[in-house]
Amino acid sequence: MNQNRIEQIELNLRAKALNQRKAALDELAEFPSEVAVPILQKLANEKDVALCRLAVMGLGNHQTEASFQALLQILEHNQDGNVLAEAANSLFEFGDVAIPLLQQLFERSDNWLVRQTVISLLMETEHYEVLFAVAVESLKDDTQTVKEAGILALGQVLKTSLQxxxxxxxxxxxxxxxxxxxxxxxxxLHGCQHPQARYLMAQLQQDEHFRVVAAALESASG
Incomplete structure (x- = not known):
């Protein structure tokens, strides 16, 4: 393996131009994990949030114990919402082992981006009990977009025994x-045929706000 190329990638990861950084990250993804992960761990220790976030993205390309542990360290020691949200995305690549970690991250974070990221990731899984627990917590959030994400998550739970x-x-x-x-x-409520859901959709079709009416009509037709 060309050591000069590795050194150039390390330099490009810290380049001012974003396209250079992204190209270097993509190239590093093709390297063996034993080469790439130490480079990314070093990058994750940078004080620059953008560089740390880049490192976290790269760690998601290498599903090894070393990269998993590196992500856990970031969850424990980093406080930046952008970095933590990216760490959630990378952890998700590790499969079911990440689910309790994502739930814990949601529960201890009050950052809107982190919370919305976790909800959206859990909605791609079949861990409905965890999704429901997270959704219930999000309904108490003062940030409207987090609350709305929780409401939408409840829609996914409608397909389960938690209906x-x-x-x-x-x-x-x-x-x-x-x-x-x-x-x-x-x-x-889209597509739900439970009698209570159909009752609610009929009620919302008579709402005073046109967006609510439109959404209710579409949900009923689904």
């Missing part, structure tokens, strides 16, 4: 004073 619990929460939001919560509830 009744999810419907109970969606029933509350179907009558919420803020139209955006009713709007997201209408979207979450």
């Amino acid at each position: 009744n619990q999810a419907l109970a929460l969606l029933t509350e939001f179907a009558e919420d004073s803020y139209w955006r919560n009713r709007w997201q509830t209408a979207i979450a």
Whole structure:
């Protein structure tokens, strides 16, 4: 392996031009993990948040014990929301072992980007009990977009044995004073044929806000 090329990649990872950094990261992804991971670990220790985030992205390309442990260290010691959200994405590449870690990250973080990232990742899995627990917590969040992500997550839970619990929460939001919560509830109900869901969709079709009505009509047709 060409040592000069490795050294050039390390330099390019720290280049000012973003396209150079990205190209170097892509090239490093093709290297053996025993070569790439130490380079990325070194990069992760940089004070520059952009460089640390780049390192975290790269670690997701190498599903080894060393890269997994490096990501755990980042979760433990880094406080930047952008870095932690990227770490969640990289951890997700490791499969089921990452699920409890993502739940823990959600519970201890109050950063909107971190929380929304975790919710979106969990929605790609079949870990419905974890998704439901995270969704319930997100409904208490002061950040509206996090709350809305939680409402949409409840829609995915409607397909499971937790349907009744999810419907109970969606029933509350179907009558919420803020139209955006009713709007997201209408979207979450898409395709659900439970009698209570159909009742809520009929109710939302009569809503005072046009976006809620449109979403309810689409959900009913689905």
